[in-house]
Amino acid sequence: MTDQFDLLLAGAGHAHLGVLRLWMGGQRPPGRIGLISTGPYAWYSGMLPGLLAGRYRAEQCRTPLQSLCCEVDVELLQGEVRALDPHARQFTLDDGRQCTADWLSLNLGSLPKVPAGSGATLEVLPVKPFEAFLAGWQRWKHSPRSLAILGGGAAGVELALALASQVPELTLLSGGAILAGHPAALRKRALRHLADARVRVEEGVAVDSIHGNALVAGNRLVWRGTRVILATGASALPWLAQSGLACDERGFVRVGKTLQSLSHSHVFAAGDCATLEATPRNGVYAVRQGPALAVNLSAALSGQPMRPFQPQRRSLALIADGRGGALLSWAGITAEGDWLGRWKDRLDRRFIERHHGTH
Numbered sequence: 001m002t003d004q005f006d007l008l009l010a011g012a013g014h015a016h017l018g019v020l021r022l023w024m025g026g027q028r029p030p031g032r033i034g035l036i037s038t039g040p041y042a043w044y045s046g047m048l049p050g051l052l053a054g055r056y057r058a059e060q061c062r063t064p065l066q067s068l069c070c071e072v073d074v075e076l077l078q079g080e081v082r083a084l085d086p087h088a089r090q091f092t093l094d095d096g097r098q099c100t101a102d103w104l105s106l107n108l109g110s111l112p113k114v115p116a117g118s119g120a121t122l123e124v125l126p127v128k129p130f131e132a133f134l135a136g137w138q139r140w141k142h143s144p145r146s147l148a149i150l151g152g153g154a155a156g157v158e159l160a161l162a163l164a165s166q167v168p169e170l171t172l173l174s175g176g177a178i179l180a181g182h183p184a185a186l187r188k189r190a191l192r193h194l195a196d197a198r199v200r201v202e203e204g205v206a207v208d209s210i211h212g213n214a215l216v217a218g219n220r221l222v223w224r225g226t227r228v229i230l231a232t233g234a235s236a237l238p239w240l241a242q243s244g245l246a247c248d249e250r251g252f253v254r255v256g257k258t259l260q261s262l263s264h265s266h267v268f269a270a271g272d273c274a275t276l277e278a279t280p281r282n283g284v285y286a287v288r289q290g291p292a293l294a295v296n297l298s299a300a301l302s303g304q305p306m307r308p309f310q311p312q313r314r315s316l317a318l319i320a321d322g323r324g325g326a327l328l329s330w331a332g333i334t335a336e337g338d339w340l341g342r343w344k345d346r347l348d349r350r351f352i353e354r355h356h357g358t359h
């Protein structure tokens with residue numbers, strides 16, 4: 001049997017949380033609305049390194065979705081979307097349920113890229129989805145072994161700094177220089193923190209395959225061990241491109257400034273799963289898209305004109321140093337210190353508090 005909605009939000013990502021938060025303030029449009037989420041919580045990546053380092057408890061780093069949805073009269077549908085038919089306006093979930101809506105909105109995030117494997121004996125743990133990652137890490141941390149982290153972006157660096165003291169030996173492998181896209185001064189600061197934490201850093205090592213217990217870049221064996229965490233750049237959920245929505249060459253949904261799909265205007269997409277000019281893929285931009293998406297979903301339901309999303313030109317990055325402090329990068333300026341860690345902590349806690357329903 002097909003369930004019929006006016007609007008379906010797929011994925012409890014940062015942008016959809018922003019939409020629900022604005023609706024808590026009284027801006028919910030009329031109609032039957034559902035949120036499809038794989039689990040009962042939306043995890044906040046900004047606090048994940050602090051959780052792993054033991055500074056937060058799990059319940060401090062996630063938004064319970066049931067109470068938030070109750071607050072704004074949105075039906076929470078727990079399940080994983082496995083397919084989308086944009087013509088029929090229909091999602092198929094992992095348990096076979098089918099849900100249809102006049103308007104669809106996608107905020108599904110992305111997954112780390114997985115190197116090709118042959119006869120891999122390594123245990124590989126992708127950092128997303130977070131529930132699976134956290135469950136995997138709980139298992140690993142009781143029998144610490146040497147670890148490699150693939151990916152030298154902010155996520156890989158934060159994870160390395162959070163986990164270095166919990167394993168006998170940690171190697172961070174980065175396809176290019178670490179923290180590419182940030183000022184060279186930030187990279188220097190991060191390398192110093194990584195050295196202090198006894199993390200071995202290998203830059204310019206693009207691991208493309210796993211053979212047995214070895215990581216291989218090109219023809220070169222670059223690491224041998226038993227456990228690897230993947231914090232590599234974003235890859236798209238495969239069923240997005242298979243759905244027939246216009247996607248870029250990497251499979252991310254192409255949207256225009258109103259966050260509507262370029263091929264199917266009744267489908268919106270925001271955050272990591274979407275491709276929009278001048279908009280990097282990270283949590284800051286996903287959060288920023290929330291208010292614009294809320295306005296346009298209301299406009300869609302009430303037949304009003306849409307408003308364009310204006311990406312900010314600069315964004316603040318605060319990278320946890322694993323010991324309570326943080327490194328800052330903003331508009332070419334870099335800094336570090338415990339005070340930045342306290343500031344980051346306040347911003348992160350406020351993000352979680354803002355999305356708590358009262359039910």
Ligand SMILES: Cc1cc2nc3c(=O)[nH]c(=O)nc-3n(C[C@H](O)[C@H](O)[C@H](O)COP(=O)(O)OP(=O)(O)OC[C@H]3O[C@@H](n4cnc5c(N)ncnc54)[C@H](O)[C@@H]3O)c2cc1C
Pocket residue numbers: 010011012013014015016036037038039041042043045046048049079080081082107108109110127128129154155156158159231237270271272273281282283284285286287318
């Ligand atoms: C360790 C770490 C630290 C990071 N720190 C920062 C930071 O400090 N600042 C920053 O800007 N970025 C940071 N990032 C990047 C950031 O996490 C992502 O860019 C951001 O989460 C993207 O937000 P989103 O709203 O697109 O999706 P997400 O926040 O990933 O949310 C997507 C949601 O969709 C759900 N979902 C996925 N597939 C399905 C499906 N098939 N059916 C139903 N639901 C589904 C997921 O479970 C999830 O709840 C970090 C990433 C990591 C890994």
